[in-house]
Amino acid sequence: MSELTSKTIAELREGFRAGDHSAREIAEAFNAAVVAGRSLNAYTVETPELALAAADAADAARAAGELKPLSGIPLGIKDLFATEGTDSTAGSNILKGFKPTYESRVSANLKAAGAGMLGKLNMDEFAMGSSNETSAYGPVISPWRRNDGWNAALTPGGSSGGSAAAVAAGLAPGVTGTDTGGSIRQPAAFTGISGIKPTYGRCSRWGIVSFASSLDQAGPMARTVLDCAIMLEAMAGFDPRDATSLNLPVPQWEAGLSSDLRGKKVGIPKEYRIDGVPAEINAIWDQGIEWLKDAGAEVVEISLPHTKYALPTYYIIAPAEASSNLARYDGVRYGLRETGVKTLDDMYAATRSAGFGAEVKRRVMIGTYVLSAGYYDAYFTKAQKVRTLIKRDFAQAFAGCDLILTPTAPSAAFGLQEKTADPIAMYLNDVFAVPASLAGLPAMSVPGGLDSQGLPLGLHLIGRELDEQGVLNAGLAIEERAGFTARPEKWW
Amino acid sequence: MVSDYRIKGATGDWEVVVGLEVHAQVVSDAKLFSGAATAFGAEPNTQVSLVDAAMPGMLPVPNCECIRQAVRTGMALDAVINRWSRFDRKNYFYADLPQGYQISQLYHPLVGPGEVEILLDEKDENSVKQIGIERIHVEQDAGKLMHDQHPTMSYVDLNRSGVALMEIVSRPDMSSPAEAGAYLRKLRAILRYVGSCDGNMEEGSMRADVNVSVRRPGGELGTRTETKNVNSVRFVMAVIEHEARRQVDLIEEGGEVAQETRLYDPDKNVTRTLRSKEDAHDYRYFPDPDLLPLELDEAFIEECRASLPELPDDKRKRFEGLGITPYNASVLTAEVETARWFDALLDAGAEARQAANWVVAELFGALNRLGKTIVDAPVSPQQAAELLGLVADGTLSGSLAKQVFEIMLDTGDDAGKIVDERGLKQTSDTGEIDAKIDEILAANADKVEQYKAGKEALFGFFVGQTMKAMAGKANPQMVNERLRAKLN
Structure with missing residues (x-):
């Protein structure tokens, strides 16, 4: 890793502003790292020319004294975001070669803030997966390896697996992710980086390929809490083109960062102590509790009684919405079309059979089933009611605390193909992440430490609605105390 | 007022029960969930936004004007305006439906029950009948397939895709073709007064799904059929007449009416099966997660009310x-x-x-x-x-x-x-009129004799001659008076 590619966004920004290095030097360093890191399969498209163009613009802006918040910073963009003129395929064959004529609001915001684009990042197909193994481009390989000497290929997590791997391996200083049921937080935890899913509605969904509309939220993934704050500030904002967008000003999260947690109460939900979770996970959780106490917080036990229903609820609501959201991929207007069939229905069947992978088909079928006549009330309506109860759990808990601390995932990164045969085992990865998604709350993963295999473990902070600042501050307090400086040894 | 319309069957009289679902295109410059224009007759695919074409990542945003028009329509039909309503997705695949679902309102419509008063006889004020409105919901229109552009392929025009429709659902309160005709005409008039729909049935901005069943007068409701997309008042009446007759014949021959969707062929004046109940789609309606519930505040409601003509x-x-x-x-x-x-x-x-x-x-x-x-x-x-x-x-x-x-x-x-x-002004100058009358009477002395002898019909002749002599400008009343005075 070159000197520049090991720096954080804040460091790069400072060095660029001070004239220690040009934006072009930064972009060239990361472009080179992207090429050198191809064996990780983190990027689906490389756009070095776009990174350089933005860098040259940033250098010119600096010369003119017109710096923007992210001038000189090249970023990776998850393939779920539509990027004008650059393939945007949601990791799916059905959108292979699709070049939008439009730019997603979030990536447009980042570009408007001066950022460049290094390329598009690999992901689980339509963000459906927790290991990046459902991608039509093949799995991303985590830069991390177990310390057992076997060098088994591990997952970076998913669905934002390419995003996580890129940051962990120094192929981007920061990236966009999206989180429907943990897709930012779980890969961040698996790769030893930070990632925040803001309150539902903070970031516009306009131009992000929809998976489950009521859950999808974009957020940043980066090395540090500060970097996440810097990026989120640029990404968020009201968008009249998204009816679920929050019409609120964007807080100055970066300026508001403080690791002093005196006067804050941190809730520890007893229902998150679940059977079968490795002791190391609970140990890092206990360590997190101590760090927050050290930062001045008071720790209280809380109850989120409907936690155990969160995962089944999620796996009804998300597939239901997805089954409808993915109906537009029908071969009629764009993307893949299978020809040589006789009827329109045959064309749909052939196109969608060829274009969608197994996990997407599974979820479309689950979603279609739970919305079907005769099953709708038993599944979908019931799930909506439970979702309301889960939201209420959090509302009641937050009457007695300001933040909630849990582990991010029930395990460290696992090996490729270890869980592909068992969808339920795969779904369990998101057991701690899903409740905050269902409740639309801001939540973040920060690195806590390494397990005995030398793999990163994440700590998970959940905040009140709109309290990204509280989440970031507690994340910072952990970051300062965890002293997590471990990096994957470069083998790629 | 009770209809006396009956279908004469071999086994006796039958009554027809009719309900109409009217799809009325909302007058608005822009579509229901996108900023695209709505002009009729534009070149294919020129009025299509990224949202209408359902490009990846595109999202619907409700157009306030369309909601306003539907609320005003509800008010004009004396209907309940629901302060809280919601959009649902109706899922099905078709080439004219880019999203793979239509955004509609099944569970919580914008407008609840109301009514329309019809006159069964325009000259008789007492021939009124109330036709119940069950609900009005707003929804997206689909695009249009064109089968005549290419020998082996069909083309699709998305200009209409996403245009706002109001679906105005009546209760099954009509019992003759004439009542249905009167209802449709009245509804159309109200929509046009309100300005929420231009009512242009030829251009498809108003079309009706016609629900028809038959029963013995006053008896239990029969099984209904639904004939889709009928686009004129005359055709709606023809569908009812035809469909009622068909159902009666079917029942009297020992058959059963199948609950099904039918299509009307105006050229042959027949309806035929489109799809049976078994083939009915499972639309998997569920609340559209891209949209928040629609909540109307009092100021909005008041503005709608104040704007009604x-x-x-x-x-x-x-x-x-x-x-x-x-x-x-x-x-x-x-x-x-x-x-x-x-x-x-x-x-x-x-x-x-x-x-x-x-x-x-x-x-x-x-x-x-x-x-x-x-x-x-x-x-x-x-x-x-x-x-x-x-x-x-x-x-x-x-x-x-x-x-x-x-x-x-x-x-x-x-x-x-x-x-x-x-100089077309009428003359009431008695001097001038008298002078002309004198001329006429002098020139027609024989007729004056006959008149005086009792041939009174000749009076009209004298009037006509006088008017002619006055070039039509004499005050006719005055001419009558003066003539009578001189002749009698």
């Missing part, structure tokens, strides 16, 4: 209160343009009763002859008011007024100008 029934009653006959009042209020034109005529000072007679007889006659409508009438309400004023003050006789009106139609000139320039 006088509606047809109120206007008709007001006209009747001015001494206009119920028939004329009904004719004058049936179309919003006519009503507006007539109101302008009254505003210009015309006397109501006389004006109503003149519009219904003279103006409509002239428009018919010229193939024009009230909107492009060659005479303005102000010009017409002047003409009627000249009749009222005795300047013009009825026949002179007709002459002047014809000249107005030709030239566009004002009545006063025509009267002045052409």
Whole structure:
């Protein structure tokens, strides 16, 4: 890793502003790292020319004294975001070669803030997966390896697996992710980086390929809490083109960062102590509790009684919405079309059979089933009611605390193909992440430490609605105390 | 009022039960969930936004104007306006439906129960019947497939995709083709008064799904069929007539009516099966997660209410209160343009009763002859008011007024100008009239003899001769008086 590619966004920004290095030097360093890191399969498209163009613009802006918040910073963009003129395929064959004529609001915001684009990042197909193994481009390989000497290929997590791997391996200083049921937080935890899913509605969904509309939220993934704050500030904002967008000003999260947690109460939900979770996970959780106490917080036990229903609820609501959201991929207007069939229905069947992978088909079928006549009330309506109860759990808990601390995932990164045969085992990865998604709350993963295999473990902070600042501050307090400086040894 | 419409079957009389689902395209510059334009007749695929084409990542945003129009329509139908409503997705695959679902409102519609009053006989004010409205919901229209552009492929035009429709669902309260016709015409009139739909059935901005069943008079409801997308009042009436007959014949032959969707073929005047209940889609309706529930505040509701114009029934009653006959009042209020034109005529000072007679007889006659409508009438309400004023003050006789009106139609000139320039003013000068009468009587001494001998029918001859001699400008009443005085 070159000197520049090991720096954080804040460091790069400072060095660029001070004239220690040009934006072009930064972009060239990361472009080179992207090429050198191809064996990780983190990027689906490389756009070095776009990174350089933005860098040259940033250098010119600096010369003119017109710096923007992210001038000189090249970023990776998850393939779920539509990027004008650059393939945007949601990791799916059905959108292979699709070049939008439009730019997603979030990536447009980042570009408007001066950022460049290094390329598009690999992901689980339509963000459906927790290991990046459902991608039509093949799995991303985590830069991390177990310390057992076997060098088994591990997952970076998913669905934002390419995003996580890129940051962990120094192929981007920061990236966009999206989180429907943990897709930012779980890969961040698996790769030893930070990632925040803001309150539902903070970031516009306009131009992000929809998976489950009521859950999808974009957020940043980066090395540090500060970097996440810097990026989120640029990404968020009201968008009249998204009816679920929050019409609120964007807080100055970066300026508001403080690791002093005196006067804050941190809730520890007893229902998150679940059977079968490795002791190391609970140990890092206990360590997190101590760090927050050290930062001045008071720790209280809380109850989120409907936690155990969160995962089944999620796996009804998300597939239901997805089954409808993915109906537009029908071969009629764009993307893949299978020809040589006789009827329109045959064309749909052939196109969608060829274009969608197994996990997407599974979820479309689950979603279609739970919305079907005769099953709708038993599944979908019931799930909506439970979702309301889960939201209420959090509302009641937050009457007695300001933040909630849990582990991010029930395990460290696992090996490729270890869980592909068992969808339920795969779904369990998101057991701690899903409740905050269902409740639309801001939540973040920060690195806590390494397990005995030398793999990163994440700590998970959940905040009140709109309290990204509280989440970031507690994340910072952990970051300062965890002293997590471990990096994957470069083998790629 | 109870309908006496019956279908005569081999086994006795049958009654028909009709409910209509009317799809009315909302008048709005932009589509329901996108900023795209809505003009009719544009080149294919020129009125399509990224949202309408369902490009990846595109999201719907409700168009406030479409919601406002539907609320105003609900108010005009005296319906419940739901302060809280929600959009649902109706999922099915078709090439004219880019999203793979239609955004509609199944569970919580914008407008609840209301009613429409119809007159079964335009000349009989007591022939009223209330037709219940169950609900109005707003939804997206689909695109249009074109099968005649290519030998082996179908093309799709998405101009209409996403255009806002109101679906106005009636209760099954109609029991004859005539009632359904009256309901549709009334509904169309109300929509056009409100300005929420142009009611243009030829262009497809209003179309009806016709639900028909038959039963023994007063008996249990039968199984209904639904005939989709019928696009004229006449066709709706034909569908009911045909479908009721078909169902009666079927039942009397020992068959059963299948609950199914049918299509109407206007060329052959038959309906045929589109799909049976077994083949019915499972639409998997669920709340659209891209949209928040629609919540209306009181200020919005009040603004909608304040913006409502006088509606047809109120206007008709007001006209009747001015001494206009119920028939004329009904004719004058049936179309919003006519009503507006007539109101302008009254505003210009015309006397109501006389004006109503003149519009219904003279103006409509002239428009018919010229193939024009009230909107492009060659005479303005102000010009017409002047003409009627000249009749009222005795300047013009009825026949002179007709002459002047014809000249107005030709030239566009004002009545006063025509009267002045052409000397068409009626003469009430007794000296002049007497002199002419004397000439006529002297020239027709034989007829005067016959008249005096009892052939009184000759009076008309003398009047005609006098009027002719006066070039039609004599006051006819005066001519009558003077003639009588001289002959008797």
